[in-house]
Amino acid sequence: MLTHHIPVSYIGQDCREIPEHLGRDCGHFAKRLDLSFNLLRSLEGLSAFRSLEELILDNNQLGDDLVLPGLPSLHTLTLNKNRITDLEYLLDHLAEVTPALEYLSLLGNVACPNELVSLEKDEEDYKRYRCFVLYKLPNLKFLDARKVTRQEREEALVRGAFMKVVKPKVSSEDTASSPEHHYTPLPSASRELTSHRGLPALLLLNLYSVSWGSVAMFTMGKTQKATGLSEMTSSEAKFCIPSPIS
DSSP states (O other), rough: OGGGGGGEEOSSSSOOOOOOHHHHHHHTTTTEEESSSSSSSTTGGGGGGOOOOOOOOSOOOOTOOOOOOTTTTTOEEOOOOOOOOHHHHHHHHEEEEEEEOOOEEESSTSSSOOOTOOOTOOHHHHHHHHHHHHHHEEEESSEEEOOHHHHHHHHHHHHHHOEEEEOOOOOOTTTTTTEEEOOOOOSSSSSHHHHSSSOOOOOOOEOOOOOOOOSSSBOOOSSSSTTGGGGGOOGOOOOOOOOOOO
């Protein structure tokens, strides 16, 4: 058996940080690492996996303080169902540390408005999000399981800078409710935008959580709690779509 072809999975272990032994034992050969369904708040220890090409971090507790080490070979990154709200910070960071990135998925985060997780969202909201992401990461081929089209690339070049995402601000009155997400077009040189004193009304988008499965090809020892997850496919992932708040 050739170890450099074996994907490494550490799924459903309720770990809050990457175990030191995982990097020590597998960091030198791992090309694919699946750490989904844990309680990760930090990626400290990931620096042992410098040769990674695929990294699966779905269903964790990673937030806006997410820091990745330099991963020059990484082409696939999934961060579905985490706690990311600051889209621009994340994209700037990824542009710096993952120059080869071609596939990115952010479903189930506040930073990703998607009609699958809220009935109040529509396709236009998601298109604006995609336009901004492709403006920041122009080399992406797939975004959230959808192939990037030529038309999207062209639109991102022209309009992407004006689709900037404003991080939601949650007031004390909103702490008991779901966070909100705002899109605000930035001022441009066009007469149409500069002729108005105010910007168009903000779109308030409520985001609900969504379950997401990932595929595990190889399961290390002490992963009894992950039994069954290794056979889960994306087609079996079940999305919970709650009714909008009245």
